[in-house]
């Protein structure tokens with residue numbers, strides 16, 4: 001090992017960089033992005049906005065206009081909003097900030113479910129934190145008793161609950177989430193609502209009732225993944241502390257300007273996109289349920305969680321060979337070996353997926 005390598009955090013030895021699948025696929029339904037269904041006028045409006053961004057200047061370091069636009073849209077105060085380069089950045093920022101040692105040098109613990117969004121685990125491990133993963137129940141919902149026990153045993157600094165969850169699409173049952181929050185009064189509970197625009201309920205108001213609850217949201221799943229804009233909503237005092245960890249100018253000027261226009265002027269278009277995806281979700285789910293051997297979990301997100309009769313790895317590779325990319329978690333084994341996560345795409349993409357699945361599942 002070279003001298004420099006000896007200086008690297010030991011956790012890096014077990015980690016791999018995040019590299020999405022490369023290759024040319026005709027249909028990509030693997031990353032939970034929204035399909036390109038926003039009208040031409042959206043691109044035109046943003047092009048006009050681009051011309052107004054002073055590119056030679058640093059952007060507003062506090063991103064006040066964008067924070068205000070988020071706050072207006074949600075009915076909260078700008079000081080209750082923290083912006084991040086996607087919710088990914090907010091996850092890492094939270095784990096950096098909420099890490100005061102409790103007993104001697106024992107590293108903080110992070111508790112979450114499994115399966116869930118991988119960044120909670122990766123970010124925590126990168127910081128040398130312990131990760132406790134509590135399996136979801138048979139219906140892929142929160143396993144309340146196990147979670148309560150996990151909280152008692154590990155006394156986590158942070159609890160992450162994604163609702164709707166990735167990759168299952170399940171919206172956590174409200175009573176179960178409430179019990180977990182009540183039980184985790186010594187932890188920060190992060191409810192990640194990245195997909196909530198596709199669900200029929202949200203829990204934003206929980207941040208007002210519990211000062212240890214924060215909510216994460218993002219523009220990535222509703223048509224603007226390229227902007228990398230996410231936000232956290234929480235108690236203003238906590239937000240002010242977390243803001244000290246944020247790097248200056250984390251929100252670039254173009255993203256600030258575009259996201260502000262999206263929230264203030266183009267929201268009707270976003271709502272139309274969401275409605276179109278939800279209606280495609282219903283149609284695609286019905287088509288898939290008709291194929292032999294596939295079972296679907298009801299989804300509150302812009303993707304479907306599909307159980308396959310054959311190993312998911314086989315279906316994945318047959319679909320890939322036909323130019324259609326979906327997401328498989330077979331490497332984790334167990335009950336995930338027969339599950340696929342399929343993003344709801346544009347109508348023609350969904351038709352193509354169904355056609356290929358008919359030939360290969």
Ligand SMILES: Cc1ncc(COP(=O)(O)O)c(C=O)c1O
Nearest residue numbers: 086087088117166194218220230
């Ligand atoms: C549950 C969940 N949270 C957060 C994110 C990250 O979103 P962003 O693009 O805002 O970083 C994802 C992305 O897949 C996700 O599935």
